[in-house]
Amino acid sequence: MTQTTPYAAHVSLRWSDMDAYAHINNVQFLRLLEDARVIAFRDWFDAAGAGDKSLLDEGVLVSRHEIEYRRPLGFRHEPVEIQLWVSRIGGAGFDVAYIVTDPAASDAPGEPPVYAVAETELALYDFAGASPRRMRPEERASLESRLGDRAPFRRRKR
Amino acid sequence: MTQTTPYAAHVSLRWSDMDAYAHINNVQFLRLLEDARVIAFRDWFDAAGAGDKSLLDEGVLVSRHEIEYRRPLGFRHEPVEIQLWVSRIGGAGFDVAYIVTDPAASDAPGEPPVYAVAETELALYDFAGASPRRMRPEERASLESRLGDRAPFRRRKR
Amino acid sequence: MTQTTPYAAHVSLRWSDMDAYAHINNVQFLRLLEDARVIAFRDWFDAAGAGDKSLLDEGVLVSRHEIEYRRPLGFRHEPVEIQLWVSRIGGAGFDVAYIVTDPAASDAPGEPPVYAVAETELALYDFAGASPRRMRPEERASLESRLGDRAPFRRRKR
Amino acid sequence: MTQTTPYAAHVSLRWSDMDAYAHINNVQFLRLLEDARVIAFRDWFDAAGAGDKSLLDEGVLVSRHEIEYRRPLGFRHEPVEIQLWVSRIGGAGFDVAYIVTDPAASDAPGEPPVYAVAETELALYDFAGASPRRMRPEERASLESRLGDRAPFRRRKR
Known part of the structure; x- marks a missing residue:
């Protein structure tokens, strides 16, 4: 499978994302991923003519998250860059993979910092019909143009 | 490995845990798990004479989360019951497994509702020395008395 | 106006209510007040036969908050006690006043600690009809039985 | 007192700022104000040579909030504009006033939408010395260049 270029969503941190250890709290990382999906889906599905409504309003349900924290992230005024892409397409849902890094990390020399790697399984849902x-x-056509590898988790324990 | 009786932490929902779909938001489930750990660790490590400080203040860092959502949870006044136990012990960290269910679910006839199953990998950390x-x-002795099976995830995709 | 006995709602703190200063964050106090209202309204309006639905589902909108922070509050396992009562009744809304203190503060000798004093203006709203x-x-009858003084703010600046 | 031009902080909404009513939750407005202060203070105090550290790290404590909600705000991808300025300078603290509106609201013809008006009382605090x-x-010189009127609350009830 050829890796497509990931979509880069820039998400601003909030001072309150820090916990009592003065680091961005691990749970808040999932919140940042949620925002990255909201930003990306608008773009992916508008571009495909499917419309913003199809996924956010009708919408999608999260059925699984997996996240691996690589290095601590402190508060800063500059947004983080969340690279995300489709990592699986099924008949009634799909997976999204993410890398949380710095903006323009790909332009900098050397290895960009990776704060977290994650993957979310989403199920399509008809809220009107419950x-x-x-x-x-x-929707499939739009997702296929974003399809890439599985999330690059460092280790699978089992 | 014999499954020990899980520790049952009762965690209150907040009205704000609901999102715009009027369900407890998927990210907030991780927040509930955080609270369950805070409740359980106090008990586990106090009971072992290790003291509350050893894990919460010195403390522990989350290095991985995995969560599988089984059924939607609405807001309610009664707390949820989070059953948790130790699912791995390593030299510098351990895993905790969880089932999010209803209080006294084990007393009710039939299958208790399972809202989510999750597992967290924790690394011991010395905040003073960073x-x-x-x-x-x-700490090991305390954790061993809580040791049980891995989290009962429904499916492992790979 | 004779002060009625305030309603005492016990609200659990969450570890994540702390901010990077390791204090319960000032904004989270408003979150605790929200939970105190949810707890109290269920009791007040059920008792009056008006039903839980009348205020929480149909419902109420917050049109104003005022809060005065008196002393810092750290994380603890025991809930805080939020004493609340009705401080104004109008034709289309009412005010609620609060004191954030410790459980059973009134039983302890000496002056109980007051972490915050607050007041919220609520407007009745018909969500179905928008x-x-x-x-x-x-509803008025229920509120009148809870009516007391204005919030005991230390100073009004203007 | 001549009103200076308010500082305009652009703060992004998060999907999770919505509550079960699918509106930006009233408590989250205070969270947005917190972010506006973080953005503004960096600018105000850096510009004055006082440094970012002086207010955010050493820092400031919130001793009072007052907020009046004017119209509901839904989720949207575009940030809100929070106009803020100094509305009182004391010997050991100061007040900040805010208007939550749309970006470039001042450029548009007609009356710009006002979602909320608020004011926060801050106390200077030495965290090292507690x-x-x-x-x-x-600090005073920097604040004086930002000094304007009190927050334009619609009504003061007492």
């Missing part, structure tokens, strides 16, 4: 739903052809 | 640290014998 | 609404007689 | 502290001359 039931899971199948993926539409235009 | 470095990882080895597990102390009294 | 419009403000008038207070119903049974 | 005590209140007096305002330094360079």
